[in-house]
Amino acid sequence: MLFNSIDFAIFLPVVFLLYWFVANRSLKWQNILIIAASYLFYGWWDWRFLSLILFSTVVDYLVGIGLSKAEDIRKRRILLWTSITVNLGFLGFFKYYNFFLENFITAFSFFGSEISASSLNIILPVGISFYTFQTLSYTIDVYNRKLEPTRDFISLAAFVSFFPQLVAGPIERATNLLPQFDSPRIFSYSKSVDGLRQILWGLFKKIVIADNCAVHANYIFANSADMDGSMLLLGALFFTFQIYGDFSGYSDIAIGTARLFGFDLMRNFAFPYFSRDIAEFWRRWHISLSTWFRDYLYIPIGGSRGGTWMKVRNTFVIFVVSGFWHGANWTFIVWGALNALYFLPLLLAKKNRQNIEIVAQGKVFPTVREVGGMMITFWLTVLAWIFFRAENLTHAFSYIDGIFSSNLFVLPDITGMKALLLIVPLFLLFEWFGREKEFALALAEEWKRPMRYIVYYIIILAIFLLTGEQQQFIYFQF
């Protein structure tokens, strides 16, 4: 079920009313309703893959119980690796089987050996990368004794399948979300209003910004061989805003929806395009994944401890793995490696934590230095997104080559793009003024009611008027 669909517009109020008026007699019933709603939400795409979620949940539940009883370190390790093998096994098979097979065949043929193996026609279950990482966080935290294993299967099943963030995150930590399933839910008016506001802003980002940018980005990337450099640059910019609107829009809707049910999900985006360096960008982009890799990969392999070589190695590992998490394609790996290259100078100069707070805090305008930092970071990101969006590495390199052709300074044909080229800067301006909030529209809290409602109506009208071709959320494919 898509968030931006009529199905969801009916589903959400129905589940909301059942949750607060019918299932509110006990916590257990509310959690059972969440599981039922989540399985329905997921099964709307393909009910067959519900068995994968259920199987992962059962395995992690049993591993958790096993870990609570096991004191012997060897036994605990076996249990942990059982969970990791099962969860990553599913992920590896569904997402990476064909990639590895094809690359092995290519590698062997390079050395003169011919291997005959046929790839499988595997359908990638929606959101598998997200819920796999979420369930793993439970087992790893229990193993590390950061979390007491739950004995309530219902709670764990609700945690694993919680529909607002099931298919595209934020990837929640068991330490944050699981205890919320064990706590009584008290309806909060302000939290719910804030949730609705965040849903509205998420829909705006997805429908108005992302889906409209997608039309042009898709066209330009598909026909890149025939485009001028200036048009290719415009295509890369459109994709830059598409992916931000798409993914942060999804996260806003997810977080807002969870709020309606009394849950607090972690923040996933914090105005990344206002970052002054790439390290700051990665603290503000897909925060739940970055911190997941930091806590469960970067720190366990040594983190920033050790010598320079170790730091460099660990940085590359985390960025390349993060790239590979996005998809079984060399483009994602290069995208990850490129970001590692961007990050490296900051790490080596020990300047990777110099921009922690949001830019120009408490001020309207940034300094010239801040503007410079933001511009450089933004354009480096745009360049990296070309690899992320391209069909393959050849396409990415020819696209970049095309940008830097002699036609870069030719005025692009912006017929059909004029409205969007006006809306995107206005959107950025709104985001700038709301950057100290959790999401830009949270600014509305401070406004007087008439002003607030005028803005809501304008956003709803914009969503209505500028609904383009409905596009799948980009991150569903991951």
Add this chain to the structure above:
Amino acid sequence: MKKFLIRSGLFLLSVVILFVALYILTDSHIRTLENDFMAAMIDKHQRADEIGSTKIIIAGGSNVAFNIDSRRIEDELGIPVVNVGLSVGLGMDFIVNETIDVAQEGDIIVFSITFFETIDGLYSLKRHTAQHYPRANHYFTFNLSEEFTLHSSRLRDNLLSIVYGLISSAPPSAETDDLFESESIYTRSGFNEYGDFTGHHGLPQVDELDQRFTFEYSYWTGIDELNRLNREVEKKGAQLYYIYPAYPFSDFERNRDVLIRFDEDMRKDLEPPILGSIEDGLYDESVFFDTAYHLQQEGVSQRTEYLIELLRSER
């Protein structure tokens, strides 16, 4: 909770009121084109009503609107003719209901429709037609979800038209249908007094003919609709005949196996008699105008002559 539900409910209501108000306000800005292609239904039905009973009704989609010379049939057979064919986008269901409505005692109905045509058609086109000719509201079923989609997109188009009009200092454009833009030959004035479309006469063939589909076989449920039509017009004392549409040789060859099976189903299950054979409707590609079903003037002449022969032999 109560406060939240009341406030969010009121907000939702205010949004609905805002949209309804905008709809009412913007819709009055929009002129309906009198020369719209679908408005030709008014003239066709007026002629049918004026003739009354004992007439020849040519019914179907645009294939019959484009391909028949009704004046010649009337002159040769001495029976008044009306061509009610308009657009296949209306769907079999609509066209069958319309034909039942027009038919009277003693009428001869010649029905022809493009291969494998859908039953439902386009809801927006049906509503659009009914706006011109309210009696057409009886030819299809009201659908709430389709209505919602239709009015939403209409409000969107109207608002965008006004916004773009303001930006470019141009007045809001008149309502046009995607299918029949005001600049095209597809207009009400392109029809003659018999209901035949003649707006394309004398024009050269377009570069590439449209609707050149490659079919996949499945049993055509349109047969049930035609049998329904047959039963209803029989009750009224009219006679129904079916005739295959005019179609290019080359397209028939490409779809031969499927269309032969289609013909077998028709011969087996269709209750009204079929005039001629499927092959008799085949013409050289050069006599078509813009689609694989619309003939040019030369093709119209051949087609009409053939139909007159068939009707004569039936008498």
